Amino acid sequence: MRAPWKHALIIKPFERKVGFSFLDCIDLGMDYFLVNFELIEDMDNTLKGGPWFIGQQFLAIRQWEPEFKASYADFSSVTVWIRLSELPIEFYEPAALLKIGKAIGPILHIDTNTVNGVRGRFARICV
Template sequence: MALLERAVVGKILGRRVSFFLLKAEIQRQWGRFDEFQLTTMGFDCFICIFSYVEARDEVLCGGPWFIGGNLIGLDRWSPDFSPTSMEGLSSPVWIHLPNLPLLYWDDDNISRIASRIGTPLWIDAQTGNWGRREYARVCVRMNLANKLQAGVWVNG
């Protein structure tokens, strides 16, 4: 169905929010991209259909997105989507890499280490400029169906 090609499915991770709050927050955060139709699917899932595929892609590539302090997991709509599963849902998440030896303090190594958690998207400006030494800060796109790792061991 062509309509659903422009759709994003989302799952609210955390406490329940009202439809009124969901709609108001999504309008505030995503209204700049395009007009959309919003429908809920159960108490923690929703589908948002945009007028253009480009707007859907802007939402999927942006974030992380929060509704009422709750993280939102997103994915393109597919016939396999299930409101009872986290499969396919992802979100950008900022992670810290504390106690990183200076030997590994460059974009390639930081990205390689962060890729053990998710797909690296951005390195914090302070990290890239060596402005902060307590930890490196990286935004990764995490698959929310995977178990969250407590950490990653780096040689050295």
């Protein structure tokens, strides 16, 4: 019964309503939508990638959970990418980024370009 949804994500646009026609997904009501993925890798990339927008509309994304009810749901936490502008390059080491990120919240991901030192204008971490 739950197996078809194990690779699904629940998304919610913030601030304005987004028409159902913009999203190829299941409308769960109260501005929550369900997107199902065939591959777990695609789901993980979507969950850890981003931030995600439709136009200028920010989308909060979370993993599907059994017995989800839109009327009771809330996003008590949101995954966001933090951009650390003009961070000195010596702080691009994973250990330093983890220490900085933990001061903000649990670290989910460090941007590959940041770890590889490809980008120097800013560092990105997902918390």
